[in-house]
């Protein structure tokens with residue numbers, strides 16, 4: 001199939017440089033710079049998500065986190081779907097998405113133990129144990 005080079009795109013009157021700039025996009029999920037021009041004949045049939053995402057997985061992640069935020073998906077479901085998008089580097093998510101993802105991870109963490117032993121009572125317990133050990137040693141004599 002014939003597909004014309006991207007620079008043949010009809011951005012009327014634009015210089016080649018500006019045409020290239022018009023085709024450079026930044027993915028709103030992972031911040032990747034990619035080239036896509038919805039006006040180019042060669043790419044005109046590209047999926048519409050190509051206008052804002054570099055990969056389909058990025059679209060899935062973006063929508064999944066949005067659904068988590070509005071309560072449509074649970075943290076478990078969100079976690080499941082996002083981890084299936086293996087071609088996206090989750091450390092590259094935009095700050096907003098990173099925040100949402102952290103929220104998912106946080107709500108999946110096991111709940112904190114209700115009664116956390118205070119440092120003081122822990123130290124006291126250790127001391128009692130130590131004394132007992134010493135007593136045992138003494139008793140052995």
Ligand SMILES: [Zn+2]
Nearest residue numbers: 027030054058
């Ligand atoms: Zn992306």
